[in-house]
Amino acid sequence: MSGVRGSSVQTSRHGDMQPIYWVGGAVRDPLLGRIPNDWDIALEGDVREYAGCLARVVGGKALLLRHDHLEGYDVVRVTPSDGSRSFDVTAMYELDRSLARSDLTINAMVVPLHIDPSLFAQPDTLRPSVVDPFGGIRDMEDRVIKAVPGQWLGASRMMRTIRLAVQYDFELDPEAGEDIRGNAHTVRPFASGKPHFLSALRASRDGRALRLMDELGLLRWPIVSYDRLRRSKRTWGFRLSASVDRLLVEDSICDGLRTHFARPVSEGVDRLTALKIAALLIDMGLSHTDGKEVNDAMAGLALPQRVDGVIIKILRCHADLLSALNGYGQSLEGDILNQLSLRADSTVVDAAVLSLCALHATGGREESIEAARRTLRLLTESLPEKTVSKSPSPGIVQLVDEARGQALSALRLMSSARGISDVRDGTQC
Secondary structure: OOOOOOOOOOOOOOOOOOOEEEEOHHHHHHHOOOOOOOEEEEEOOOHHHHHHHHHHHHOOEEEEEEEEOOOOEEEEEEEOOOOOOOEEEEEOOOHHHHHHOOOEHHHOOEEEOOOOHHHHHOHHHHHHHOEOOOOHHHHHHOOEEOEOOOOOOOHHHHHHHHHHHHHHOOEEOHHHHHHHHHHHHHOOOOHHHHHHHHHHHHHOOOOHHHHHHHHHOOOOOOOOOHHHHHHHOOOOOOHHHHHHHHHHHHOHHHHHHHHHHHOEEEOOEEHHHHHHHHHHHHHOOOOOOOHHHHHHHHHHHOOOHHHHHHHHHHHHHHHHHHHHHHOOEOOEOOOHHHHOOOOOOHHHHHHHHHHHHHHHHOOOOHHHHHHHHHHHHHHHHHOOOOOOOOOOOOOHHHHHHHHHHHHHHHHHHHHHOOOOOOOOEOOOO
16 A cells, blocks of 8 residues: 555644644654654744744754755754754745655655654554655555655765665665766765765665665765776775675674764764775775875765774774784784784774674685684673663654654744744854
């Protein structure tokens, strides 16, 4: 069942207040049986004023993410101070027209915010409330990513398409793929696509994110020297990246590293993302000795200097560790870390993961692989223990109910007190 509604729909009001809807991932994820990472809201009204009211309700901050001069709409992110899920608020002046400007069919769906949160408990109970003029539900059932007809995919949208295909393990519609391939040369500047690139890299399984980007010509923007490096290598299989992806998912040896990989290196980049960037650079034939080339290759990502430094350290430590592991035998027995004068820290853990994956990817000797696994176990045991909360995570119905209450409180506040917000580009209110 597709759950598709016609393009002519009625607006959704809460009392006498402006129409307001759940949109984007707030609809897509529950339909897939997932809990959204954040709450996407669209309303007819002053988005900046509403976001300011919502920031007051949740005790947080509002930041203007994007202003579309042609369409005349804003996207404002409201981040609660308690670290709970953020809200992305956008304008929806005419529902039909607003949905038609969405990038993908699975994003061109809305649900009236006033509906009973209990309907979010199951995809089947939510479907009848979904406004879906472009068949997004049907495409999710077919596990395919399609573009909304007539929409051009810019840098952010192209990378978001790859991220969602990887994240949900969906196929990319051939027409959407050709659209990306034909317009990949226009992706400048890359800044707007960077968050989706990093998220796709982090969510990748078996190297799929990189293979898709490579096939569609998208890697030349985050990796500035891509074309030259591509020509210099006869094979381009992302073997190490794929091996890292598989190890993290399939090997129990990484079970004790979940907290480690989630630790932030800098804003927007955690240890896992830095590790996967290091693997990508090695797949491109670079090492820590190619300092300038590594910096040039990463220039398109414009990562914080701290992240660049961590990646270089991982590459250097990996080279030393892999060399020792490849030569492991009678000449190098016992604790390899002591032999190399390496202390157990985050960089050495990342390098040990890379080295184990490299041995797997290149068909290394069994004794070297076993030595790498033993080294990684020792490192895992040396990591500081973290207290894990035993309290159960709230279910989706409770989360939707809480977010809905906050969203409606902000709407009531805006109706009773006009002009209290001042959300500016890149500023907090």
